[in-house]
Amino acid sequence: MTETTEHWAPDHGEPYRPVPYRPERMPPEESLTRAAELRDRMRERHTVRQFAPDPVPEQVVRDAIACASTAPSGAHQQPWTFVLVRDPEVRRRIRAAAEHEERISYDGRLGEEWLAALRPLGTDRVKAHLTDAPALLVVFQERYWLGEDGTKRKHYYVDESVGIAVGMLLSALHLSGLAALVHTPSPMRFLSQVLGRPENEKAFAVIPVGYPAPDCQVPDLVRKSLDQVLVEV
Numbered sequence: 395m396t397e398t399t400e401h402w403a404p405d406h407g408e409p410y411r412p413v414p415y416r417p418e419r420m421p422p423e424e425s426l427t428r429a430a431e432l433r434d435r436m437r438e439r440h441t442v443r444q445f446a447p448d449p450v451p452e453q454v455v456r457d458a459i460a461c462a463s464t465a466p467s468g469a470h471q472q473p474w475t476f477v478l479v480r481d482p483e484v485r486r487r488i489r490a491a492a493e494h495e496e497r498i499s500y501d502g503r504l505g506e507e508w509l510a511a512l513r514p515l516g517t518d519r520v521k522a523h524l525t526d527a528p529a530l531l532v533v534f535q536e537r538y539w540l541g542e543d544g545t546k547r548k549h550y551y552v553d554e555s556v557g558i559a560v561g562m563l564l565s566a567l568h569l570s571g572l573a574a575l576v577h578t579p580s581p582m583r584f585l586s587q588v589l590g591r592p593e594n595e596k597a598f599a600v601i602p603v604g605y606p607a608p609d610c611q612v613p614d615l616v617r618k619s620l621d622q623v624l625v626e627v
């Protein structure tokens with residue numbers, strides 16, 4: 395199977411080309427050990443909103459994006475783009491635009507029910523993480539395919555596909571020792587403008603990436619137990 399290519403193009407209309415897939419089967423004892431370790435490591439993940447300015451190893455971020463881009467996607471359309479923003483001036487512009495929208499949101503656009511849902515998280519209209527974190531990953535969804543000649547083609551299950559890819563990105567970052575936050579300032583149109591993205595892309599989230607600040611705090615959140623989320627039939 396061809397894993398990656400410099401010049402990927404959609405297989406639209408191509409015939410089915412099966413190739414053998416024979417991964418080595420993992421012994422059950424090893425599966426058990428690995429699954430338990432992974433569960434415990436993932437329980438240590440927390441959304442971080444206070445970042446240290448320290449730089450992060452660039453290759454770790456690149457590898458996490460490569461990991462995210464292995465995600466399954468509707469009709470294998472891989473409808474995602476990750477924009478890695480390190481330029482402090484661009485991060486300042488993103489912060490200014492995000493805080494403009496967040497001010498309007500927190501001053502009434504969200505409504506009392508939404509504000510009440512956010513209260514336990516301690517968030518407000520100040521978004522220092524957008525300039526404190528050394529890197530921002532802005533994730534865009536490709537709402538439809540846009541050929542060089544302007545041809546448009548429908549993409550399927552874009553929200554689901556990009557959501558899964560972002561989940562894999564967050565797992566990869568966490569397991570590689572980096573902290574992140576999924577930030578969704580609403581509306582997010584300004585991100586397309588600031589980053590000059592094409593018309594077929596729509597911002598999905600801004601993800602600051604870095605190390606937690608030395609005085610970082612997180613809300614004391616309780617996660618559902620397995621028996622609250624698992625139904626066995």
Ligand SMILES: Cc1cc2nc3c(=O)[nH]c(=O)nc-3n(C[C@H](O)[C@H](O)[C@H](O)COP(=O)(O)O)c2cc1C
Nearest residue numbers: 439440441442443515517575576577578579612615
């Ligand atoms: C789709 C999505 C949007 C989110 N948007 C924001 C946001 O705009 N601002 C923020 O501070 N946190 C945001 N979060 C982070 C959540 O508040 C956080 O994941 C949740 O409180 C659980 O905390 P944990 O990630 O530490 O388990 C978002 C998370 C998701 C999945």
